[in-house]
Amino acid sequence: MERSGTSGDPGVRVLVAFESRKGSTREIVETIAAEINTAGWDVDVIEIKDSPRPDEYGYVIIGGPLHMGKIKGVRNFVDMRNLKGVRPTQLTLAGFSVQNGGK
Numbered sequence: 001m002e003r004s005g006t007s008g009d010p011g012v013r014v015l016v017a018f019e020s021r022k023g024s025t026r027e028i029v030e031t032i033a034a035e036i037n038t039a040g041w042d043v044d045v046i047e048i049k050d051s052p053r054p055d056e057y058g059y060v061i062i063g064g065p066l067h068m069g070k071i072k073g074v075r076n077f078v079d080m081r082n083l084k085g086v087r088p089t090q091l092t093l094a095g096f097s098v099q100n101g102g103k
């Protein structure tokens with residue numbers, strides 16, 4: 001994807017599917033979605049629990065937090081929707097901050 005103001009393909013929509021328990025991943029994916037939208041693409045940001053439909057989109061970005069080393073919600077979504085190898089998919093993860101000693 002290019003970053004100029006009007007570079008999005010007309011009619012090609014981007015799905016940003018995410019899971020967020022405390023809100024950090026939500027903030028991250030909303031920031032990403034705003035950038036993509038500024039670049040001229042139509043973007044929908046939908047929580048995984050609301051059953052987004054990746055097959056209706058040209059691109060899919062998935063975000064989720066690490067919990068005990070696992071990305072369970074994201075993994076279930078990828079498996080359930082058969083996303084592996086289907087189309088370019090970016091995984092965005094939120095984990096411990098490296099600042100403040102990881103707190």
Ligand SMILES: Cc1cc2nc3c(=O)[nH]c(=O)nc-3n(C[C@H](O)[C@H](O)[C@H](O)COP(=O)(O)O)c2cc1C
Nearest residue numbers: 020021022023024025065066067068069094095096
């Ligand atoms: C119970 C629990 C387990 C966690 N396990 C990990 C972990 O294994 N690795 C990691 O990097 N971060 C871990 N974290 C940190 C979260 O991934 C991090 O706070 C993330 O930003 C939370 O995302 P959310 O606000 O979208 O829910 C854990 C947080 C909690 C509450």
